[in-house]
Amino acid sequence: MxxxxxxxxxxxxxxxxxxxxxxxxxxxxxxxxxxxxxxxxxxxxxxxxxxxxxxxxxxxxxxxxxxxxxxxxxxxxxxxxxxxxxxxxxxxxxxxxxxxxxxxxxxxxxxxxxxxxxxxxxxxxxxxxxxxxxxxxxxxxxxxxxxxxxxxxxxxxSLTLKELRYFPYILLATFLIFGTLAFIAYSSSRRAEQNRVWVGLAKETAHQLGTPISGLLGWIGVMRSQPGFDQTIGDEMEKDVNRLETITTRFSNIGSVPAMKEENIGLVVKETIGYLERRISTKINWSFENTVSLDTMTSINRNLFEWVIENLCKNAVDAMAGVGSLQISVFPHQGKVGIDITDSGKGISKSNQRKIFDPGFSTKKRGWGLGLTLAKRIIETYHNGKLTIYHSEIGKGTTFRIVL
Structure with missing residues (x-):
């Protein structure tokens, strides 16, 4: 850990x-x-x-x-x-x-x-x-x-003595109530301040990424104009630059009320996986299943939702050390839409399952440990859904479940 x-x-x-x-x-x-x-x-x-x-x-x-x-x-x-x-x-x-x-x-x-x-x-x-x-x-x-x-x-x-026996408990209960209210107020204030710091950092990051992305698009145009340049390479480069623009948009949306739009959730997940599949280890066996009817629409913010899917898939690949099978399922779930992301990785212990969504917690030696925290916030705060560890077994793998 x-x-x-x-x-x-x-x-x-x-x-x-x-x-x-x-x-x-x-x-x-x-x-x-x-x-x-x-x-x-x-x-x-x-x-x-x-x-x-x-x-x-x-x-x-x-x-x-x-x-x-x-x-x-x-x-x-x-x-x-x-x-x-x-x-x-x-x-x-x-x-x-x-x-x-x-x-x-x-x-x-x-x-x-x-x-x-x-x-x-x-x-x-x-x-x-x-x-x-x-x-x-x-x-x-x-x-x-x-x-x-x-x-x-x-x-x-006497009545005075009987009341005196209960007085310290009443006094402590009063202090406990006021102390709890003060702690809640302090925690809310501190959490709001932390959120403002992260929002400011995210928006500044998005702002700083804007200029080099525009430059990259210009250089791709220059390369396309060169004789003998393989245009398929240019297409892939543009896809990656467009992905950077999407990431920039995600960062700029943090702290703001995201615009929600009715989307075909199965199609969104399939397209997101299709992009990742060509850019992640070829030793991963990808599997996708969609049992939701094609006319089922879900209100989501596509940029933020794709971020969640990418994050969960990349975490799954890291848990498998780049080798294994990754299964993504979209299915009806109690009148809602469920999405399971199942890997064949090392699994998560019971003790770590309680902390896996905490800021800064990670089982990897790199990164900030914020990916799952942000993913949970995007699903539960912005989409009124639920992101949980549905099942995990040491040495056999983990299933994350999203319910929208």
Whole structure:
């Protein structure tokens, strides 16, 4: 495998940058999750401590009795201060005696019957038991161990703590969404800039080719006027110069909306192959089959479409090292037109099949690795078609399929 050094370096730098950015983002994300997890644990411990203090305040109040001369100011403030932690006080038989901060029971707009209220309390008790172990309150009112009673305080985390547990994920998701949108915008801008560079290069190439092509046509005319000049040679030379003009037109069309025209696709492919067959290795066994009816017309830009066929055929010849068989088939395909180009070359590995259309990727030591990239863009962007590797097997060959 060979990859153009320029594109290889660019891809390598971009890959390294992506790895660094992803590593930094993952580190930041892990740090955010760790920080909020520690914060949540600290708040949970604080609420647990307050729940025990709340339970102890209830025990003290019950044991001392209402008529006790003891100062209840602090104890009553502890009980009244609980405005966030949902709690349910139950006796040793599981009957709810008191509740605080239960959302379903705090809505004064709803009037609930005793059965409905009790059902809600029993459901909340079950949920709280799964979340925290209930706090046992041992009551010894008359000082007799035999008459001691147990009460239980069920509690759950406050709404603030529950929201805090989800907050880091919401925060990271928000950053991820904005980061993705920023990356898409950056990628689109960079891709548009690259496209402008390639379009400018292509158009400048077409402009530079114009003068020598005109000169070549003039020199062919001079040679034709010479006595004894073989006019068949002049004919072939003019065909090649005309081909150069076609290539120049292709380059000048890049970046512009190509003019589409209804063409007999089978005839176009046949003529393109006929030109290549006389100028490529004589050790290639060419085969062409057209099963599409002659009145089937397809909207294409002939110059660009011929470029694709030439590119795929030349790649096939290179894959066969100039020796082998090349079969081109034009056939109806699910209401569309399919074109298969099959060679008997070395084939393409599964790993390379995923990268074969990437800019700069090539299995050859020469070239820029742009041929298949441009071919795919011409077919899929300009002709609304599809160019894929239909089948490839190492040591047996490859089939490229175009669907229009």
């Amino acid at each position: 060979y990859q153009n050094r320029l594109f290889f370096n660019l891809n390598q730098q971009l890959s390294r940058s992506r790895i660094i950015v992803i590593t930094v983002l993952l580190t930041i994300g892990a740090g955010v999750l760790y920080y909020f997890n520690q914060l949540g644990q600290a708040l949970e411990e604080r609420e647990k401590t307050y729940a025990f203090l709340y339970a102890e305040s209830i025990r003290f109040t019950i044991e001392q009795g209402i008529n006790s001369p003891c100062d209840y100011t602090f104890v009553s403030e502890v009980v009244a201060a609980n405005e966030t932690i949902p709690t349910i006080l139950v006796d040793q038989d599981g009957v709810a005696l008191d509740q605080r901060n239960i959302p379903e029971l705090s809505d004064t707009s709803k009037v609930l019957s005793a059965e409905e209220e009790n059902a809600i309390l029993q459901r909340k008790i079950e949920e709280m038991a799964l979340e925290h172990e209930p706090i046992a309150i041992s009551l010894n009112i008359d000082g007799s161990a035999e008459n001691a009673e147990n009460m239980y305080l069920y509690y759950s985390s």
